[in-house]
Amino acid sequence: MAFLPKDLSVLAYANGFTLWHYTTQDAHTAVRVTGYFNAASHMLRLGDMILANTGTGGASAAGILLVNANNGGTVDVSDLTPVGAVDSD
Numbered sequence: 788m789a790f791l792p793k794d795l796s797v798l799a800y801a802n803g804f805t806l807w808h809y810t811t812q813d814a815h816t817a818v819r820v821t822g823y824f825n826a827a828s829h830m831l832r833l834g835d836m837i838l839a840n841t842g843t844g845g846a847s848a849a850g851i852l853l854v855n856a857n858n859g860g861t862v863d864v865s866d867l868t869p870v871g872a873v874d875s876d
Contacts, residue, residue, distance in 0.1 A: 788813045790826050798838065805830075807837040809852075812844035815867040819852065824862040831862055839867060 788811065799806040811818060818841050824831060837852040850870045856863035 788817075790823055792826055795824075795827055795830075795837075803832070805832065805835045807831075807835060808839075809837050810840040810843055813841060814846065815839065815841040815848045815850070819864055819866050821856075821863040822861060824854075824864060825860055828857055828860045828862050831857055833857055837864065838870075841867070 791811065794811055795807055795809045797805055798808050809818075813823075817823065818839060831854045833854055833856070835854040837854070839848075839850060839852050841848045841850075848867060848869065850867040852864040852867060854862065855865050
């Protein structure tokens with residue numbers, strides 16, 4: 788699949804920082820690739836964070852992506868920092 792703008796939404800905005808939410812059936816390994824979020828380059832700023840729910844069609848993963856570059860319309864995000872990755876029950 789590919790980035791779908793309709794699945795990216797603002798959760799909070801303050802002092803030039805935006806906290807986003809993004810949900811996708813794409814695996815987190817596809818979402819973290821440079822260029823995945825290029826269609827949103829006009830909205831994403833350096834330091835913005837994206838709470839991501841990835842792989843929603845199967846092997847799901849949730850976590851935080853950091854926008855670490857946005858240069859000339861090319862967006863790069865950090866690897867997914869997992870949230871709730873361990874359940875010891």
